[in-house]
Amino acid sequence: CLGVEACVEGDPNRFAMTTMRYVLHSSSQDICKAWVSDVSQILETQRNFLN
Numbered sequence: 001c002l003g004v005e006a007c008v009e010g011d012p013n014r015f016a017m018t019t020m021r022y023v024l025h026s027s028s029q030d031i032c033k034a035w036v037s038d039v040s041q042i043l044e045t046q047r048n049f050l051n
Helices: 029-050
Strands: 003-008 010-019 022-025
Touching: 003 029, 010 029
Parallel strands: none
Antiparallel strands: 003 010, 010 022
């Protein structure tokens, strides 16, 4: 199962995708929030498809 964590290491511009952890860094907090939202929606769609 792949997960997503917002605000990694106290930095609001970073988020992590977990199972294997990847820390991504955006150029702004707004972009980071958009990325987290998009990835969360994709993962939710995948979870719904698999269930």
